[in-house]
Amino acid sequence: MRSVLISGGCGFLGSHLIDRLLLRTDLERLVVVDNLWTGSMRNIAHIDDPRLGLEIQDAESFVSHHRFDEIIHLASPASPLWYMREPARTIRANIGGALNLLTLLKPDGRFCFASTSEVYGDPLVSPQPETYRGSVDCTGPRSSYDESKRCTEALLFEQRRVADLDVRVVRLFNTYGPRTRIDDGRAVSNFIAQALTTGIVTVYGDGAQSRSWGYVDDIIEGMERFFWRDPITHQGPLNIGNNCEISVLEIAEFVCSLVPGSRIEHHAPVPQDPTNRCPDLTLARQVLPGWEARTAYQEGVRMTLEWFREQMAIGSALENRAAGAAAL
Numbered sequence: 027m028r029s030v031l032i033s034g035g036c037g038f039l040g041s042h043l044i045d046r047l048l049l050r051t052d053l054e055r056l057v058v059v060d061n062l063w064t065g066s067m068r069n070i071a072h073i074d075d076p077r078l079g080l081e082i083q084d085a086e087s088f089v090s091h092h093r094f095d096e097i098i099h100l101a102s103p104a105s106p107l108w109y110m111r112e113p114a115r116t117i118r119a120n121i122g123g124a125l126n127l128l129t130l131l132k133p134d135g136r137f138c139f140a141s142t143s144e145v146y147g148d149p150l151v152s153p154q155p156e157t158y159r160g161s162v163d164c165t166g167p168r169s170s171y172d173e174s175k176r177c178t179e180a181l182l183f184e185q186r187r188v189a190d191l192d193v194r195v196v197r198l199f200n201t202y203g204p205r206t207r208i209d210d211g212r213a214v215s216n217f218i219a220q221a222l223t224t225g226i227v228t229v230y231g232d233g234a235q236s237r238s239w240g241y242v243d244d245i246i247e248g249m250e251r252f253f254w255r256d257p258i259t260h261q262g263p264l265n266i267g268n269n270c271e272i273s274v275l276e277i278a279e280f281v282c283s284l285v286p287g288s289r290i291e292h293h294a295p296v297p298q299d300p301t302n303r304c305p306d307l308t309l310a311r312q313v314l315p316g317w318e319a320r321t322a323y324q325e326g327v328r329m330t331l332e333w334f335r336e337q338m339a340i341g342s343a344l345e346n347r348a349a350g351a352a353a354l
């Protein structure tokens with residue numbers, strides 16, 4: 027039976043991964059370490075499972091006498107809006123988190139890490155294979171995230187070299203879907219939240235910059251197979267994402283087409299905004315035969331929009347109830 031720790035388990039991806047972890051019959055104990063910086067208790071509120079234990083703590087300082095068979099390190103903001111506000115904290119979560127959590131791993135344990143396509147920076151080749159070394163500015167506004175992910179990769183692969191650490195590193199491309207914060211700030215969720223509230227969808231620059239938008243269920247399926255389900259010898263890094271590259275403007279227009287009365291407003295371009303991003307999935311297809319990020323953005327955006335609508339309806343029902351109770 028396996029004892030697993032997941033940092034960042036109350037976040038967008040972490041909570042989806044927990045749903046999959048709890049389906050495992052070999053799971054004895056699941057410890058979730060999360061400081062609720064960008065994560066939320068609401069993301070795991072539906073879970074009632076005695077194997078799960080929640081520790082509201084920073085990954086970089088969490089202490090336990092217990093040692094784990096598997097550690098999945100996801101603790102980090104992933105939205106530029108959030109990590110640019112607190113760069114030191116972002117670096118601590120990634121690198122400090124990995125350094126600390128490594129001490130909690132059993133000698134033959136496995137350490138899984140969510141790295142990012144941001145390690146490719148503003149890429150000069152497309153699509154980007156794992157062998158591409160990237161084009162990152164270590165003094166730029168995105169560097170706290172890009173470089174701390176890169177450094178954590180370095181830490182893990184070097185630990186593999188010197189100590190035979192069993193590592194699994196995925197490089198995730200843009201991911202969207204239910205359980206993104208309404209104030210997350212990343213494109214898909216921001217466009218939906220804006221369309222449903224103010225009706226004004228903000229596109230930075232002309233919107234010609236492109237991304238490969240992956241629906242959360244597809245991405246989680248790839249992570250689950252790579253982290254624990256498939257008998258795999260490859261340790262990564264492994265690109266996981268949708269390889270259908272679509273402009274920001276096209277996504278914004280599609281969201282507006284689903285919400286009558288909403289419209290696009292162009293704002294100043296963001297400094298060092300990558301112009302393009304698309305995974306080369308050759309390796310992923312070899313390592314995870316049959317896996318594909320199949321959900322087209324039209325379908326994924328519709329499902330995400332429905333989820334946001336439901337959340338907003340629940341939110342306003344609760345507010346009305348509170349206002350009603352206060353008036354009594």
Ligand code: UDP
Binds near residue numbers: 106296
């Ligand atoms: N973007 C935008 N308006 C928004 C949020 C994002 O035009 O309200 C653009 C952003 O400038 C970038 C792309 O959408 O070109 C993806 O941004 P996101 O923050 O989702 O992720 P990134 O790939 O930049 O980390």
